[in-house]
Amino acid sequence: MTSKPRVWISNREPQVGDVVTVRAMVSHAMETGFRKSPAGEIIPRNIINRFECSFDGQTIFAGDLDTAVSRNPFIEFKFKVPGAGQLQMAWSDDEGQRIDAALEIATS
DSSP states (O other), X not given: OOSOOEXXXXXXXXXXXXXXXXXXXXXXXXXXXXXXXXXXXXXXXXXXXXXXXEETTEEEEEEEOOTTSOSSOEEEEEEXXXXXXXXXXXXXXXXXXXXXXXXXXXXX
């Protein structure tokens, strides 16, 4: 997981109480542990196993992922904006690597 995640939000300046859609995608091979290398060795399992999203420190969406999730996982969810603040996202994989993304949301 070395590249920066791609994050989109339907409205970066919503009214307080508006529902916004968040779409997030991260580049990750999502190796299941079932494939073999060209040399015939099993490629070890390494998948994103957890996604968490919080707004100013309050968890608003979280999920555990498993081997059925495809390469470069895409996640979409909606939430009601409580006010201006920072939307923080984190992906973590089997190797303990973590990648973070953050967006500032200003209310109008």
